[in-house]
Amino acid sequence: GNSVTQMEGPVTLSEEAFLTINCTYTATGYPSLFWYVQYPGEGLQLLLKATKADDKGSNKGFEATYRKETTSFHLEKGSVQVSDSAVYFCALLSGAGSYQLTFGKGTKLSVIP
Amino acid sequence: GAGVSQSPSNKVTEKGKDVELRCDPISGHTALYWYRQRLGQGLEFLIYFQGNSAPDKSGLPSDRFSAERTGESVSTLTIQRTQQEDSAVYLCASSPHLTGTNYGYTFGSGTRLTVV
Numbered sequence: 566g567n568s569v570t571q572m573e574g575p576v577t578l579s580e581e582a583f584l585t586i587n588c589t590y591t592a593t594g595y596p597s598l599f600w601y602v603q604y605p606g607e608g609l610q611l612l613l614k615a616t617k618a619d620d621k622g623s624n625k626g627f628e629a630t631y632r633k634e635t636t637s638f639h640l641e642k643g644s645v646q647v648s649d650s651a652v653y654f655c656a657l658l659s660g661a662g663s664y665q666l667t668f669g670k671g672t673k674l675s676v677i678p
Numbered sequence: 679g680a681g682v683s684q685s686p687s688n689k690v691t692e693k694g695k696d697v698e699l700r701c702d703p704i705s706g707h708t709a710l711y712w713y714r715q716r717l718g719q720g721l722e723f724l725i726y727f728q729g730n731s732a733p734d735k736s737g738l739p740s741d742r743f744s745a746e747r748t749g750e751s752v753s754t755l756t757i758q759r760t761q762q763e764d765s766a767v768y769l770c771a772s773s774p775h776l777t778g779t780n781y782g783y784t785f786g787s788g789t790r791l792t793v794v
Contacts, residue, residue, distance in 0.1 A: 608788060664709065665726070
């Protein structure tokens, strides 16, 4: 079956530090990969996505590259801000016509001034 | 509406009582999903509705759980005879198409259910 493994948090960084949140996956076929973000008190929001190998998703300074050879989709940001404090979820969608997202457990990021 | 709306935002109930959770999807979104997020866990798929097709109920954890949706409008998730292990955040999402591959889903803020 499909599964997503994320690095466990919480992660605490100082403002302007470099961020990496690791995500690896197991899936049949060629999944689409997503990062969702959940800010305090809000619903999950799609942060970025990649639908095929070597695609790079990017948004709000965050990037993730779909690496088929390592089955990974690590999230990176060069300089985090306090406003990036949130829980980040890696997810995949696998198979034609698929609609069930498989999520990782989430990584809580706290950025301190 | 502008987003997916869920109510109530918080619900505390006594063990054994029934609860009903509501989701208002984005207008025009044909697909609607319910997920459950237990503390320290990832999101678990519960049920999926697509238009007037038969729903995919494969994720419902027991027969105490049921959900309804009329057409492409509001959905309700009902949990009968609640147990403490039902305590979780219940998230609803909607999307304009069958798959979220190109669009992703839009999630609501969730209902935090606590069974005491």
